Amino acid sequence: MAKIVVIGGGVVGAACAYYLQKEGHSLTILDRAGFGQACSRGNCGFVCPSHVLPLTTPGAIKTALGSMFKKSAPFYIKPRLDWKLWSWLLHFARRCNNRDMLQAGHEIQALLNSSRHLYDELLAQEPIDCEWEKKGLLFVFQTDKAFHHYEETDHLLKDTFAMPAKPFAGEELLKLEPALKPGLAGGWLYEGDAHLRPDKLMSAFRKILTERGATIVENCSVDGFVGNGSAIATSQGEMTADYFVVATGAMTPFLNRELGCKIPIQPGKGYSITMPRPIKCPSIPLIFEEHRVAVTPMHSGYRIGSTMEFAGYDTSINRTRLNYLQEAAKHYLDPANDPIEEEWYGWRPMTYDSKPIIDRSPKYSNVWIAAGHNMLGLSMAPVTGKLIAEALSNRKPHIDLKPFSVARF
Template sequence: MSTRRTIIIGGGVVGAASAYYLAQSGRDVVLIDKAEFGAACSHANCGYVSPSHVLPLAQPGVLLPSLLSMLKRNSPFSIRFRFSPALWSWLTRFALRCRSGPMLKSAAGIHALLQSSRQLYSQIIADEQMDCEFEERGLLFVYKDRHEFDDFAHVNELVSREFQVFAAPYAGEALNELEPALKPGLAGGWLFGGDAHLRPDRLMTAWRQVLERMGVEIREHCEFRQFVKSGKSATAAETSTGTIDGEDFLIAAGAWTPFLQEQIGCKIPIQPGKGYSITMPRPEICPQYPMLLEQHRVGVTPWESGYRLGSTMEFAGYDNSVHEKRLSLLKQGAELYLKNPHVQPIVEKWYGWRPMTPDSTPFIDRSPRLGNVYVAAGHNMLGLSMSPGTGKLVAELMNNETPHLDAERYSLTRKI
């Protein structure tokens, strides 16, 4: 076991899971965050633990529908066009990957990390008695139109054949028998029974309790600025509250990681993909299953303690405003599918910046410049779903252990 002092930069779900496995291996861990632990993209997402999300966003045939979608006022997807070489480079890389070969190559890495994390969640939550409303009910993909429902059969056949991820179809009335909260007359749904869900803010509260019990030091309002270097190693992290000495370092800064690429030593093709959510009490007719209203890109998550609508995707840079139009789209989409789509009062309106990569695959690797600096970032919309597997892989790489996953798939220098 290693007792090396390890500094983690980023207090989201990936940083937390990495701290857990590093502390478990005997390391002295300090976790810093420029704001509050668990307050950014890990706070109010939809809480899906979803092995079903195995395919990357870059798929054959998505470009034209995405472009046409942006012409609609109520589109859940938007790009704020502006002069940004980084954005245009990202979009070009994304477009070039919208082919079958690159899609399946990315999916293999995504699948491995999702499957690892799904198993680890059940283990960690049970072992550490984490109170986060974890439920293994599955995830229901719901379709309004018959042709969309039927088309998903091809996706299901693909992921079943290639990755052994299966969904069961429920057409017409069978869907309403499965989920009475849905309106009658919908085409159908596909239930991925291997998925789960939890409440993200409660997960982060539980993570804090577990980490502090393990001796991890959490420093909030402590912004990383740069490394103190000696040769090809970092010896300390300079922060807004002082210098912190360390022997190994992990950057788990999510969508902010590109601001640190000079410190990392290579370009990081991450763009912030802004997502929204609204949280409220449970409606009178509350869904039993978490679901995705696929044609309108609305996520619906029920918990014992509340109810959330979330999703949309906005490439608008690091815009920190909450656009009411985006929140209205969530409500309007839910109204087409659910008997009680939303209620008052609204407990929280929220946005978060997802760290989007062109191939939907995160970076989990050692810096090419500094031999004791590591990166775990770029988990797209799946940071919560992928975090335990990421944390375990980070600890294995730092401790020079045989990794439980093929680490080359997450290389900082892979061709995208």
């Protein structure tokens, strides 16, 4: 039995701790704030194997740069002199081509498909009440032009990734989801997707881990590694372990020097609004594709979220972004006038190739990195935890880790 410290108490760190604990190891989980907070709490809760395509699609860089002066744009880059951001965008632009998109898509799909299966296994084996539902994910379109244009994406996903969607046009769309407004052009349903309430998942992980002997240390920041990597210096003193797993999400670049690498993560700020379920509530999770806004109906609430804001490590709430979410949703649904329970933001850990890092630190052989999951941390958490547990237990990982190597940067 090894003594292992997981740095980062988000969903990826929690999943790593869970699978390592199943292998019989002794676990401590550290978080600079609180376990299950930050990006793992207020996201839209999608577990979406349909999201195989990376952000680096042909033409994506043109869209990104065109949004620099549009504060309400779904994809917004705050104009500023930041050489790390501009370097990231340059590398991103180089990958906005068909070849790189397809290669990354297949590598992402391997993680998503495995993780979707692991969710079914996890929820069948463990006492986890996270409002899990397998109702699919419905992409909704206002205009006929946009609805039919999506046929190209559907053909790509069907022919290249075996990920077909079911089309619903006009009245058929309203029969499928009566909460939608009349007059919408149509939608495409991915039946294999699922959703859950993220904060409830994290509460369940906390209970399982601690009841089985794990220690959770909150408000504990990590300054670096000590000596040959046998210990870490933290705000609560030095901690020793046989292995360390760095699952620090968007904060990972602050440990780059300590890890002996240059992980190019930019924080992509996403927003959400949570409120009680409206009287006319959708039954299926929705993405309003023309506005890039998502809606998640949960047993205990209703969440509108999404958008992508590259504004650095800015801790303020951009009121324009929150207003955009509600205004965009009004095109598709009757306005939800219930009182808002929470306005939230989180930093997604965005890599310029849309793939995570699941690899050993180049500097310390006993330190592993599990970070950079972009917008898919919740979807990829179980498979990441499983892969880390396999690697630290000296077993061959069930997915090739080479595409997720830190050496690619």
